[in-house]
Amino acid sequence: MKRILRIIACFALIAVVGVGACFAVSCKGNNSADDKADNSLIIAPGEVQGDMISLLTQGPSGNTSEYTLTVVLNADCPDNMKAINWSIAWKNASSTWATGKVVTDYVTVTPTSDGALTAKVKKLAAFGEQVIVTATSRVVSSLKATATIDCAKRLSNIKSNNSNRIELCVNDKLNGLCFSSFDKRFSFNFDVGTIATTPKESSISYKLTGDEGLSYINQQIINLMAEFGLSTQKYSFNAGKLFDENQMFRLINLFTYPADDPDFPNSAAFKACCNQFVELMQSEAGTYMINVSISTYYDNKLINTVSDDFSCEFNSSKFTPYNLVTSVSFADGSVIF
Structure with missing residues (x-):
């Protein structure tokens, strides 16, 4: 029991920080979309299970199209407890839009190494069903936190x-x-x-x-x-x-x-x-x-x-032509204004 409580105390939070740069597509002609700033991933806190684990998020920043999710642990947490499993899934896999579609064709979550406390979330294509990212403790599977990923309509x-x-x-x-x-x-x-x-x-x-x-x-x-x-x-x-x-x-x-x-x-x-x-x-x-x-x-x-x-x-109905002639003088000295 003491070991479990110690493990629970190790998990402080999962933070979401936008990093990286986006790709650019420049098109001319008919309805060319400017893809210099693909800020369409919106990540928000989701369900939390277990004590002392939560999810903090921030929206896309600058030209960010990729996020890094990080589990932050207490300083005294033993190294052998620092292991996280990451997973990703449709929130409603049976929805009209998601049916028959593989989530990883649209969004991926990739840990920086096996069991790493950090993982990168990247958008591959626009999607029409919310995506759930889950970070779960390998030691105590009941400790987990989720993030809900939305796709803003471009x-x-x-x-x-x-x-x-x-x-x-x-x-x-x-x-x-x-x-x-x-x-x-x-x-x-x-x-x-x-x-x-x-x-x-x-x-x-x-x-x-x-x-x-x-x-x-x-x-x-x-x-x-x-x-x-x-x-x-x-x-x-x-x-x-x-x-x-x-x-x-x-x-x-x-x-x-x-x-x-x-x-x-x-x-x-x-x-x-x-x-x-x-x-x-x-x-x-x-x-x-x-x-x-x-x-x-x-x-x-x-x-x-x-x-x-x-x-x-x-x-040009709002434009009144400028009058360049302010007066006319004649040889006899008379002036017409």
Whole structure:
């Protein structure tokens, strides 16, 4: 009896710590998912049997896709008692999703050595049934602790509910006054999982794309700036500028100008270039697209980001062309304002 009590006291806890780095997949074209941060494993405390053994967990951290589970023992615990058996199983192997599926095809638990106090949990593929990891004492099998592993649903693609077109409005957010609500404007598809995730409006980022069309537009604006005597070494223009965190599409953000010219946004050159840009966006419609990225979250934790190219409808109804003529003088000295 004393030996059993001593063994029980040895097992303090099982800690879950995220370690390692994730794989990356970079795709272009239709609905490419950003796999740089596969944070979709969510581990939570489960059932505990026996005294002095428990499970502490933390969610995915950074770019973590692998966890290390560690049994922490009291300092005076004899070495011959430091042995753990690790196992993994579906929580409900007869569920509709899990039936006929082998859990280790989706999640693995691998001790660092035979009987080790540490084991690594790794996701191999998305799964739709909860997974249970169990750590059991080899000496006293009634001492065990479990962890429940969930798979957060990753965003697989995004669609515009406007015939897969995106309307870009000058001086407005991507789904601001020109659009209906975020949920009505976009529709989302998700990979399999056990926990729902939420796409966030604040995560929207977008930029114009299309090498041929944007190159022509950029060059026309740069040429116009040169006509105003602006150095191309100090002043530049990029119609493909990235707007992140659901920023408004402001024309000033497309320009780069030196800090010693703070009045550039009020200059005739800037105003003329803005007028020209709006005209070019209308005349060159169809030569460019818009790339939109949206991220999905679980409990305010980024799960993944997906981007896609959409047809772009440029809406300049919120833009009032700059008046570059402030007055007209005649030879007789009269002035018309």
